Amino acid sequence: MSPVAFLRSALRVLIPLAVAFTGYLYLYPVFQGCAFPLPPQSSDYYDQPVEPDGTAAFQETLRQHAFGSMRVAPFRLLALGDPQLEGDTSIRNYGREPFPHLSRVIKHLSLKNRNSSLRIQVRSAVHDLVDFFFDDIPDFLESTRKRIDLIGNDFFLGHIYRTLHWWAKPTHVTVLGDLLGSQWIGDDEFERRSWRYWNRSFRGGERVPDDVAAYPREEYDLAGLLGVEDSNAASWRRRVINIAGNHDIGYAGDLTRARLERFERVFGKAAYELRFELPIANATTNATIFDPDNNPESDRLPPELRIVVVNNMNLDTPAVEQELQDKTYAFVNDVISTASAVEFKGHFTMVLTHIPLHKPAGTCMDPPYFAFHAGGGVKEQNQLSADASRGFLEGIYGLSGDANAPAAGMGRRGVVLNGHDHEGCDVWHYIDQGEPAGERQWRAASWGDARGGGLAARPGAPGLREITVRSMMADFGGSAGLLSAWFDEADWEWRFEFATCALGRQYYWWFVHVYDLIVLGTLLVYGALTIALAAGYGVDRWPNLGRRAPKEKARGRPLAREANGEPKTGSVVYEGNGDAKKG
Secondary structure: OHHHHHHHHHHHHHHHHHHHHHHHHHHHHHHHOOOOOOOOOOHHHHHOOOOOOHHHHHHHHHHHHOOOOOOOOOOEEEEOOOOOEEOOOOOOOOOOOOOHHHHHHHHHOOOOOOOOOOOHHHHHHHHHHHHHHHHHEEEEEEEHHHHHHHHHHHHHHHHHHHHHHHHHHHOOOOOOOOOEEEOOOHHHHHHHHHHHHHHHOOOOOHHHHOOEHHHHHOOOOOOOOOOHHHHHHHHHEEEEOOOOOHHHHHOOOOOOOOHHHHHHHHHHHOOEEEEEEEOOOHHHHHOOOOOOOEEOOOOOEEEEEEEEEOOOOOOOOOOOOOOHHHHHHHHHHHHHHHHOOOEEEEEEEEOOOOOOOOOOOOOOOOOOOOEOOOOEOOOOOOOOOOHHHHHHHHHOOOEEOOOOOHHHHHHHEEEEEEEOOOOEEEEEEEEOOOOOOOOOOOOEEEEEHHHHHHHHOOOOOOOEEEEEEEEEHHOOOEEEEEEEEEEEOOOEEEEEEEEEEEOOHHHHHHHHHHHHHHHHHHHHHHHHHHHHHHOOOOOOOOOOOOOOOOOOOOOOOOOOOOOOOOOOOEEEEEEOOOOEEEO
């Protein structure tokens, strides 16, 4: 078979497989049925033991692409956890020559060292030559593999972000901390990793502007309107709400002003709030909203979703810079003091932070853990302390174990989203007001058990849902969170639901792109050979490419004779009439 015929046959198999593999990779949310959850048909959200219909959400996303949709939730958050871009610290031979032992071999053999005899220099050259093969070459190959892996990982993360951003159509995006892989890196390496973050992994995204990231105040400007398609909504689809993690600025014992400032310069402020309002078009419904002059008895406020970005890296003590910790405490206190009174309905508070709240061991993958520097300062922690967590639950959300507290201790509607625990977790924090006062304490249960068992809707048990988003790193399946929030006018409360979508490990991403390159190379070679043959090149070498030579006919062939002119005795010859005759 000629080379052209072989390549043509191979491409008939390779190309359909390439289309199938690549199509699945670039349309994986479609094949997996990923979509933002839809508002349920009934308002009994917490009484539903089953999750919203994923099939309906997927079909609605298809309609949204084709015709637009009015049923999707007005707030759709694409939540991504812990990308942790690595860099020079993960490359074995970074910052030094790739073959140091080979350089020493050349130096020894040049006999430039006058203080050593020839025998010693030859012996040293042989030793370094052995190290060249057993140390330098493996080290170079591993370092090269890691450099390629870093580039591939950047684009793997970017593939998750861009594919889900295109398909699911979020209104907002957040990355929940640990954007980079280490807080200990120097400024030059920080700039390199930051460039990769914005130009590879999150290309097309932009940081939240400083003038939009507002400090909590009683009188505030809205960051935008939900459910309204305008230029501001388009801007929020491009923006990425970056959360500071321990690998970005350090724990309390590592967090310095220099680390915080360089993070905020590139990725945005580490602590701020955003307020989005949902317009109510119905005039009759609007008339029921609280107005100090015309409707002072109403407990309804205009529907508003408040996003609070909290840098909780230095909430726990001791901290290396007390002034930075004091600012964090002041920020949390101002968030509490500027919130609407718990007796009013219509506001929803979403806290975005990095370290999860405290919960007993066994609730999630990471148990409570603290480590401290020898000279003081938090060195590592898997969760916040119980006291810091109570500041979120009882302070920001106004939940209370005292049934005589304002709003019977039921607090404000909301949710906490964080990262840090790469495995992910979904928890319901609650306190039982029916227990004796001395025994009341915050407890935690998985969200599935709390919802299915009715705990999330039980009177006298104030609670809050905390979602720890699984990491988008390849080792954790390239996961992403899809959170939808909508407003229930019947109960005048916000509702929300959360779903996940995972690409899988990075091996498939690598396989598809390497396979596509092989197919492309094969196609180019086939095209080049075809063009060359069409132009007449290679005809002398392959005169019958693609054609089978005809068989020789026996009839009429000349007699085979020996050198003396007579047929060889015993051979079979053919006469002119075609009959066989034995000589």
